[in-house]
Every structure is written in C-alpha cells, then in structure tokens.
Amino acid sequence: MLSHFPAPYEGELFWSVVARYHERSLAVSLTDTLKMLHGKSDKNPQFNLERILDRVKYFEYCSLDEILNNNTTYNFHVFFINQDQSKNFLMMLINGAINFKNDKTNLRFCPHCLKEDINDKGETYWRYFHQVPSAFTCLKHNTLLQESTVEYKAKKLAAANEKNCIALPPKKISRKTYFMLQRVTIESEFIFINKAKFDHSKLQLFIGRSLESKGLIDQFGVVKKPLLFYQLIKTFGLEFFQYINFDIEKFIEVIFTTFGHSGVQSYLSCTELLILVIFLCGSVKNFLKEISEFSARARKCIVCGNSSLTSRLHMDEKTNKCTMDTKCACGVSQFSIMGDRYISYRSLKIIFKTREHELDYYYNQIFNKGLRLDKLSWKLNVNEVQIEHLLAECLAARQEDKSITRKYKKEWEALSDAVTPIEELKLLNYPAYIWLHTYAFDYLLKFNYPPLNASSINKDIWKKRDKKIKETLRDFLFSDRLSCKSGRIIITLNYRYGEGLCLKWPMEISCLPETKKFIDKLKLLRDGLLIYK
16 A cells, blocks of 8 residues: 555646655656556565555545546547557556547646746646647647647656646737637547547548548549648648647658558548548537538438448559449448549449339339439439339339320320421320330320421420430440441340330431431441541
C-alpha cells in the first residue's frame, strides 16, 4: 500500500498525475517510482495503469473507467479507429501511451491556464484535452496552445512547471486561420463530450461517394488532385495548413491512392481524418447523421429493396480508377465506375442471377405494377428498346392473365383513332401493344389503321424513337453484340427488331433517318470502306 498518491485535478492527464507523484517521492529514477507504484521488485518494471489503481484503491480513488473517460484521450481516439483497434489502444493507454497516433512531438499547454494554476494551486499540470492531436486552442481562454519542452514518452515522467512551459509571443495569424483552428478544436471537443462513434465498415464507401458528390472524382473514377487541392485551400486556407505543419500534398496523395482501399482510415492520422470529415460534411455532427443515413441507403437493393446488400470499392493500382461492386442476397449484382453522376449512371450494370429471374422482374414491374418503360429504363440504366425485346421474350413463355388483357383492351380503344398508324400507336403504349399482340392479335386487327407515311407522322415521337434505336445499335456494336460480318447486319436487325418486337423494319426505317445513316455506316464498315469512329 502506498503512503500517498495525488488525486487528479479536473481534466488532468493521468500521465501528469504519475509525474507529480514521481517528483514528490524520494525516488531517484523512474524505475524506482514504478517499483513503488507496482509494489514489486521487477528489474525492469513497466507502466501499468491497472496495477497503479489497484495499489491506490485504499484512498477511495477513481475507477479505471473514470480515469479513461476523464483523464485520458481514449474517448477521442476511439472515434477514428474500429472496434479491434480500440481494444489495442486501450491496452496502450493502460501501459502508459498518450496518443494512438502521435501527430505532435511535445506536450502542449495554455499560458493562461498555467498562470491560473500557479495562482490558485501553487502548481500546474498537463491537461488531457490539450494533448489531443487536433486541439490547437484553449477553449476556456480562446488562445493558441503552445508546445513545452517535454516529449510524449511514457518512460520519461516530467510534471508541468514554469521551466518546461515557457510561453512565447503568439504567432501572428489571420482571423480565418484562427477561426479554422478554433473550429477544428471545437469539433474535437464534440467527439469527447458525445463519445462519438460510427460504423467504420461504411467509411470507405462514404468517402468515395462524398468526393463524387463534390465533383472531385473524374469520369474514370480517379480523384481530381488539382481540384481537391484548390478546394482544401479554399476551405481552410494555406496559412492554416502551414501553422499546423500539415503536409497537404502528401494528404492528397494518400486520398488519391487509397480512398478505394478497405480500411482507408488506417492510412490517415486522427488530424487528417478529422480535417477530411469537416471538409466533406462541415462538422462531426453532420458527418454522424449523414453516414448513418448513408449506411441505411447503401444496404438497399435497387431491384428487390432487400436490406442485405453489401458494397465494396475496388481501386486499380496502375490507373487509380475506382469502381464499386454491390451484391444482394436475391442474386442481383451491380457494378459502376466511381465518377461524376453521368459516368456513374452510364457505367451502371445490373446482372441478374438467372435469365428467368430477370424476365420475372421485368414482367412484374411493367405488367403487374404498371411502371412506365422510361422510368424502368432510367432506374436500371437499360435502353428502352432492350426492355421492349425482353417484354416480348417474357410473354412468350407465360399464360394469359385475363384481367390484364381486359385492362389493355380498354387502353387501346381509348388510344386508337382513324388517323394514327399502328406503328405509332405502339410507341405511345408499348406494354399494351405487345400484350395484345401476344394474346389477342385478332383484337388488334379489328381496328382500321392508316398506312405509315413519313410525311404525316408525329415528328417528336419518331425523333425520340430514332435516337433510342440508334443508341441501342451503338450499344450492341461496342459490346460485340452486333455483328459486322458480310450479310449479318440485316439479319441481326430483322431478328432483334422484327420477330422480337413485331417491328415492320422496311416500313419504319423511312421514319428513322439517323438510324438509317448509322446502318449505312455499318454496311460501309462491313465492306471495309469506312473506319468507324
């Protein structure tokens, strides 16, 4: 049992309490002090918080939890590390460590706190919040913290005093720099007070999506380093980074090369990660709200709405291109490039587990739920013409639903007139057309349709149709689904748009000028007379 041991002051670092005991004791060296604290005669005793508290429990001393919460930086650092790392950090704190990642070299102090302590208590002490890597100001006196001559070392105990805490004239900085230093410090305090934590498994994907939403990822899934540098300087100011000795170029390079890797937080220090959080979300409070909502959205399947969807980012080490791959328990996989919104949407690919699963999904969305083709096309990033072909395919192997037939007959009667050809009517309501064509073809023949005439068509409708079919052909060409060998182009077109879609190709091609030009180019390409670009 120890004869005496000082009680911690308010906000005192426990390392400082041991340092004050060391100076008051008769021990000549740190080894002698640790032997007294441990009550053992080890040749090389190590700092151990649990042993010390066990020795001073007779003084009705603080518990281990109280020391961790009120006299260490534990509540701050666990925000930046996952559950496994927090266990390791806890052991480090118990064994005398001060910070999980030492951004600073020396202990820091506030000159005004130093004077107040000397006047009120006759001595001063190290405050635990001042040792937080991202604390740059004293929130009590609104002054900049200064570095002492004492290093961060558990093996070197030195109590705070006027000799090792020499106040120097404050550096002249701009109001913006001081504001940002104060802001980062306040956010650090918010983490402390609220014991903030979040789901680290979503951090990687959240950072990628946040950078993407700010336009900081290009069309190839690569971070725009010059723009990121500009935005960081614009937000915090160059003087801010210079004051805290922050290597912004190295920071950007880390983001550039690792944001698509798992455990991205392991590549960043606590200060770097906090600055990134403030840059992306404005505050820690906003970050906690957004990442919790983001986690809920990220687990939802676009096809079935299931909540068991998992997402992963992949980064190509050679090109630094980042892609996102998600999988759902229903068997649907999604793949897209992390780029701007247009590129992410255009690169989205949805792969169903089986062909039957895919056809069932389209049947349910169009015929049962009544979803419009253009809405489903936008949702899945699938060309409308391809959906039309899939609808024709899925009806071929199904039995007729009489209730749907009656519904589409009413819609077709309201749609038909004596001046609109059937080729144009089906563009206005294709689901009704393909359903009746499959199950009630005789009903379609009862109406008197005028012949298709390019001079009397609705130009707006056919212009959109022309564009859609041309884009479909381009997609087939670039995905090797459209053959350019001799005699194969027209055969492919007749099959895909003739049999599958009931399309009268020779008649309708006269209303599709852009498509016709594209096909003519394909013919020249087939014959070797044109290099297609």
